[in-house]
Amino acid sequence: MEYLLHILVICGIYSILTLSLNLVVGYTGLASLGHAAFFCVGAYISALLSLNFGLSPWIGLLLGACGAAAAGAVISVPSLRLKGDYLALATFGAGVIVYQIAKNWVSLTRGPMGLPGIPSFSIFGFALDSTWSYLILVAVLTGVTVFVLQRLVGGAYGRVLRSIRDDEIASEALGKHTDKYKLQVFVVGAFFAGIAGSLYAHYITFIDPSSFTVMESITILLMVIFGGMGSIKGSLVGATLLVIFPEMLRFLGMPSSIAAPMRQMIYGLLLVVLMIRRPKGVLGKYGFR
Amino acid sequence: MFEQLFVNGLIAGGIYALVALGFSLIYRTVKFFHFAHGIVYTAAAYVAYSLAIQLGMHFVLAFALAMLFAGILGVLIDRTVYSPLRRKNASNLIFLLASFGVFVFLQNLIQMLYGAQILSLRTGPVTEGYHVFSAVITPIQITILAVSVALMVVLWLFIMKTKLGKAMRAVSDDPIGANVVGINPEKTISLSFLIGSALAGAAGVLIALETNIEPTMGFSAILKGIIASIVGGIGNIPGAMFGGFFLGIAENLGIAWIPSGWKDAISFGILIVFLLVRPRGILGIRTEKEVL
Amino acid sequence: MRKEFGGIVALDALSFTLEKGTITGLIGPNGAGKTTAFNVLTGFCRPDEGSAHFNGTGITDLPPFKIARLGIGRTFQNIRIFPQITVLENLMLAPRGQKGENILPALFRPQQVETDEKRAGEEASRHLETVGLVDKKDELAENLSHGQRKLLELARALATGSQLLLLDEPTAGVFPETRNKILDLLQALRKAGKTILFIEHDMNVVTRISDTVIVLNYGRKIAEGPPEKIKSNKEVVEAYLGRSNATT
Numbered sequence: 001m002e003y004l005l006h007i008l009v010i011c012g013i014y015s016i017l018t019l020s021l022n023l024v025v026g027y028t029g030l031a032s033l034g035h036a037a038f039f040c041v042g043a044y045i046s047a048l049l050s051l052n053f054g055l056s057p058w059i060g061l062l063l064g065a066c067g068a069a070a071a072g073a074v075i076s077v078p079s080l081r082l083k084g085d086y087l088a089l090a091t092f093g094a095g096v097i098v099y100q101i102a103k104n105w106v107s108l109t110r111g112p113m114g115l116p117g118i119p120s121f122s123i124f125g126f127a128l129d130s131t132w133s134y135l136i137l138v139a140v141l142t143g144v145t146v147f148v149l150q151r152l153v154g155g156a157y158g159r160v161l162r163s164i165r166d167d168e169i170a171s172e173a174l175g176k177h178t179d180k181y182k183l184q185v186f187v188v189g190a191f192f193a194g195i196a197g198s199l200y201a202h203y204i205t206f207i208d209p210s211s212f213t214v215m216e217s218i219t220i221l222l223m224v225i226f227g228g229m230g231s232i233k234g235s236l237v238g239a240t241l242l243v244i245f246p247e248m249l250r251f252l253g254m255p256s257s258i259a260a261p262m263r264q265m266i267y268g269l270l271l272v273v274l275m276i277r278r279p280k281g282v283l284g285k286y287g288f289r
Numbered sequence: 290m291f292e293q294l295f296v297n298g299l300i301a302g303g304i305y306a307l308v309a310l311g312f313s314l315i316y317r318t319v320k321f322f323h324f325a326h327g328i329v330y331t332a333a334a335y336v337a338y339s340l341a342i343q344l345g346m347h348f349v350l351a352f353a354l355a356m357l358f359a360g361i362l363g364v365l366i367d368r369t370v371y372s373p374l375r376r377k378n379a380s381n382l383i384f385l386l387a388s389f390g391v392f393v394f395l396q397n398l399i400q401m402l403y404g405a406q407i408l409s410l411r412t413g414p415v416t417e418g419y420h421v422f423s424a425v426i427t428p429i430q431i432t433i434l435a436v437s438v439a440l441m442v443v444l445w446l447f448i449m450k451t452k453l454g455k456a457m458r459a460v461s462d463d464p465i466g467a468n469v470v471g472i473n474p475e476k477t478i479s480l481s482f483l484i485g486s487a488l489a490g491a492a493g494v495l496i497a498l499e500t501n502i503e504p505t506m507g508f509s510a511i512l513k514g515i516i517a518s519i520v521g522g523i524g525n526i527p528g529a530m531f532g533g534f535f536l537g538i539a540e541n542l543g544i545a546w547i548p549s550g551w552k553d554a555i556s557f558g559i560l561i562v563f564l565l566v567r568p569r570g571i572l573g574i575r576t577e578k579e580v581l
Numbered sequence: 582m583r584k585e586f587g588g589i590v591a592l593d594a595l596s597f598t599l600e601k602g603t604i605t606g607l608i609g610p611n612g613a614g615k616t617t618a619f620n621v622l623t624g625f626c627r628p629d630e631g632s633a634h635f636n637g638t639g640i641t642d643l644p645p646f647k648i649a650r651l652g653i654g655r656t657f658q659n660i661r662i663f664p665q666i667t668v669l670e671n672l673m674l675a676p677r678g679q680k681g682e683n684i685l686p687a688l689f690r691p692q693q694v695e696t697d698e699k700r701a702g703e704e705a706s707r708h709l710e711t712v713g714l715v716d717k718k719d720e721l722a723e724n725l726s727h728g729q730r731k732l733l734e735l736a737r738a739l740a741t742g743s744q745l746l747l748l749d750e751p752t753a754g755v756f757p758e759t760r761n762k763i764l765d766l767l768q769a770l771r772k773a774g775k776t777i778l779f780i781e782h783d784m785n786v787v788t789r790i791s792d793t794v795i796v797l798n799y800g801r802k803i804a805e806g807p808p809e810k811i812k813s814n815k816e817v818v819e820a821y822l823g824r825s826n827a828t829t
Contacts, residue, residue, distance in 0.1 A: 031382050081565055085322055085381040089515070090564050093557035096512075100554035148688065155694045156673070156681030156701070163663050163674050170661035173623065174741060175649035175677055184684050218389055225386075257405075261397035268397065271390030275383050276373050286665050288382050 005131040007247055009203060012138035013196050014239040016145045018223040019232065020192035025221065026229035026286065027153050028185045029165030030079050031088035034095025035220050037075065038068040038190035040102055040212035042197025044109060047118045047207055057121045057202045064201075065194035071098070072190025076183045083168075095217045102209040114208025118201050134203055141199065142236075145192050149232055152188070161185065162230070165286065215264070222271055228284030237283060242267075292424035294541045300430050300499070302537025303437030306530045307492035308514035309521065310441060311485035313529035314448075315363075316518065317461035318481040319375075321384035325366055325391040326489050327511025328399075333359040333490030334497040334506065335399055338408050352494050359490020363482040366391055372475075392507070400504040410497040433495045440491055441530055444484070448526060457481055461524070489514075509553065516560045522570030531572060582631035584617055584800075591617040592628065593800035599745070604767060604777045606787040606808070609797035610820055615780045616658055618797070619747050623655050624648040635745065650677060654743030656734045658750055658780075664723035668714060671722050671733055672705035673698075675740035705740065712736045713762065728755040735763060739770070746770070748779040752786055764790055788812070796820070 021035045045067040046060030078090035102109050109115070120129040121137060128134055152158055163171040164178050172178050201207050219242070227238020246263040254262065279287040308330060315323045333355040340351035370387050379387075418427040448454040459467040460477040468474060492510070500506075513536060518524075521532025539559075540552050547555065563570065584592040591614045599605055607615050620626035622633055624645035632641040640648050649655075663671050679701065680686045681694035709715040712732040717725065725733060731751065738746055751767070752760040767777055768790055781787050787794055788808040796804040796811060798820040804811055811817055 078561065078565060082568075085385045086564055086568065088382055088385055089322065090561050093561050096557050097554045100551060100557075104548065104550040104554070151688050151691060152684070155687060155691075155698055156679050157684060157687035159666070159670055159674060160682050162666050162670075166663035166665050167661050169625070169645075170657070170663065171674075172645040173649055173655055173657075173661070174674055174737070175646050176674075176682070177646045188684075215393070218393070221386075258401060261400040261405075265394050265397040265401070268390045268393030268395075272370055272387050272394065275379070275387040275390065276370070276377075279379075279383060288380055288386075 002131055005135050007244060009131065009135050009138050011240045011243045012135070012142045013199050013203075014220070014223065014243050015142050015236050016192055016196040016199070017220050018227060018235040018239040019142075019145050019149055020189040020196070021220050022224045022227075022229065022232070022235045023149060023152070023161075024185050024189040025224055026231070026235075026284070027158060027165065028161045028182065029286075029288070030182060030185070031084060031091065031288075032075075032079075032186070032189070033088045033092040033221060034075065034098070034214075034217050035189070035193055036212045036214070036216035037095045037098035038071055038193035039197045039200070039216070039220075040098055040209075041071045041190075042068040042194025043201040043207050043212070044102060044115075044197075045194075046198035047115045047201040048108070050119050050202075051115060051117070057119060057198070060202070061121075061195060061198040064198040065191045068194025068197065069187045069191040072186040072188075072193075073183060075190070076186035079182045079186065080179050092214060092217070095214050099209055099212055099214070102212060109209070112208060112210075114206055115201075116206045118205045118207065120202050120205065138199055138203075141195060145195070146232055146236075148188075148192075153230075153232075162286070218271075219267060222267055222274075225274055225279070225281050225284075226270060228281040229279075229288075230286040231281075231283045234281060234283035238281065290423075291542070291545070292422045294545060295538060296421065296424040296426050296430075298538035298541035299534070300426075300433055300537070301541060302534035303434045304492045304496050304510075304533075305513045305517045305537050306533025307437050307440060307488050307495075308510050309517035309529035309533040310444060310526065311488035311492075312511070312514045313518045313521075313524055313526060314444075314457075314488075315481050315485040317524040317526075318457060318478050319367075319371065319384075320461075320524075321381040322388065322515065323371075323485075324385060324388040324511060324515075325395070326363075326486065326514060327507035328392050328395040329359040329362045329366075329486040329507075330489040330493035330510050331396065331399060331504065331507035332362055332493070334410070334493040334502045335403055335408075337494040337497065338410055338502055341410060342408075342412070352491070355494050356487045356490045359493070360483040360487035363486025363489075364479050367479060367482045392511075396504055396507065403504070405504060408502040410494070410502065429498050433498060436491070436495060440488060444488065445526065447484075453480065512553070513556060516556050519560060519563055519568070519570055522572035523568075525570065525572050528570055528572035532570070582618070582621060582628045582633070584614075584621060584626065584628045590800050592621065595797070595800060595802055596631075597795055597802060597805065599776055599778055600792075601744075601776050602771060602774050603792040604771050604779070604790050606791035606794045607778055607780045607797065608782070608784075608787060608794060608811075609803075613797040613820075614800040615797055616749060617800075619655065619749055619780065622648075622747060623653060649741070649743075652742075652744040653747065654738040654741045654745070655747040656738050656749055656751060658753075660727075660730050660734050662722045662725075662730055662733050662737070665721060667719050668709065668722055668725065668733060669702065669705050669718035671737055672708055672740050673701045675708075675737050675742075676701060676704065677741065708736050708740045711739075712766070728759040731755055732759065732763070735766065739766075743775075745776045745778070748777065750780050750782065752781070752783065760786070784812070 017039060024030050024032045042064035046064035049055045049060040049063060050057050075091060075094045079087055082090055103111055120127050122128060128137055160176050160181060164181055168178055223238040223242050224235060226242060228234025249259045249263060312326050336358045337351045337355035340346040340354055341348050370391055374384055374387060416428055418425040456472045457477050459472055460474050464474050517532035517536045518529050520535060521528030543555055582592050582595045595618060609615055621628050624643050632639060635651055635653060638651060679697060681697050686694060706715055709718055714729060714732055735751060752763050791808050794808050794811040795802060796817050804814045804817050
């Protein structure tokens, strides 16, 4: 039972990641392949603030998200000049650079040794260190993410995003300041990825760079594509299915030396199959153009 | 010290140039980023290991067979994954994502088959190197450099002088026109995958003479290959060679000032700068892109 | 205005003035620079020399979205509609100054956004009625036929409320009844005080609705005047030598 709750917490964290990336990739059509960078920034800022300065994890959550948002603003710059596969390469590169910073700036991040002993959240003096309580926290924040996203994409704002996706030149010709929108979605997407990072750090209580590799970025992207580009429900479904599935491998009694590469293999295969057969994903409404 | 770093840079540069060459050759023909190029590099190293170490085959034969294997693997990837996408007129981004998928799939397949531990192609005693100025270069390193350059020269001659090579250039410049004069684009694409992948395979085996074989070795290699190609001018053959050597030397000289752990970040920084400022690279030509 | 692309002169000392409330046809052989002129006027291309002004405001160095906001609307040669959104939504993107398009109102003023949306939807439906596409309003734009797409793109440009419309081959490839619909629409716009500059290859269309015609060849203006004079202009005929007047 404890195990099931744990899985649900992970599903929640990845749901937030998937939703936040969907805003950038699915709705606005920007090929962002370095989303784990924002996850990483949020996690590290939040962890370091509570470890080194004794700040409450709630402050860490907020500042971590803001830090991630700032990174989002920086990484949005290539999207103003590059498109499609070139943008994918640039954002991929940004993801690698952030990972390398986490790994090499040892005096700040302790590099590959990671940061252990990260404190948990507490509310009114009660520490949220049982899985149950954490699940409620994650569920609430996932709900917030869905709520904010729906507000953005459901009306005129979302319509402009989709117009940028479909034809940026036509959108500009209609008077839309497309650069502004690109910056905004990157910042908002990064902000929520930063929230997920903080949640992750204070839950697992240990982080190291290996959780934030390019493979992680590709996994989140896979969740977006698989669940459905431009679909909020799709992101929730995609994240949940792709988190639960590898766990089922463990139930089939596979030793982890086989299960780990097997899981990645299936991700890789799934990505190929999706691209060939159904780029829109399970519940998606839009495909890459 | 600088001489040593420079020599190291040359060796690394030769490897990068081979990978970049194969990558650019393929890019010229299909116009998308074949990220999975990195995995044929890895596969060749493992095949060479199986043949030379596990089966005791003579190294030169193992090398040739590994190159061939890599070439065929590349063609296979094109036929099973890219060909269907071409029929659907997929965008470059979709090709790139599919290519990532292939890379991840095959890398983990290799890990399942051989395990994650480090393997080695090195046999025999460690030999004393030769002294060149104040640098040391071992016979193996000389071999790597010599073979890399030889392959590059052979490729250059092939592209420029032979009929097949000219056909490849024709298809990359103008696929429709090439079709009209009777050149089969699909065959040409397969050929470029065959040759390009064989070059990457050669690089994979050569590097395995110096360093370890592990499932993730192709990742760094393809990143360097892409960076070198873009810096030198994407799709440009001499550019790829230039880019490869440039990157290898820059990286290694850079160690003098910056700790080696930052190498990848620096390479990527260079890439992003080029993408934003001069996407056609140093030797690339400006393509007249129809905006409206 | 002068514009070169890597050695090829696309626009060569091109200069003209458009009068408010008129329809001007821009014609010339392929490659004469007509679309380049459009791109320069709408900010998608910077001229090497020269400047453009709209109602007294300099527009040469402005980005496309700012020029659009000043009141210049355009359509494109290869039709640029938004394929993966509905016909109605295509239209709803046109009106300027929609509060809901900004991030803060979207997040914090949902009620107002919803009211605005309803109003925008009604207005969009009205525009769709004008071009006869209202029964397709919930269709994805990619499912429309060529002629319907042309109408959609045109309706969308109208719905922006632009004072000046730059239309790139508005009747190309459409059936005669659609063409007539479009031409009637343009004439109604002129009556309402709008200014139109359109690129066209069909001389019948040009003669039918233009007040003035400008002829380009190799990036230079070789003639300008009322349609009748242009038709009999020797240089113009020579530029088109060998080309039959294609009627769709």
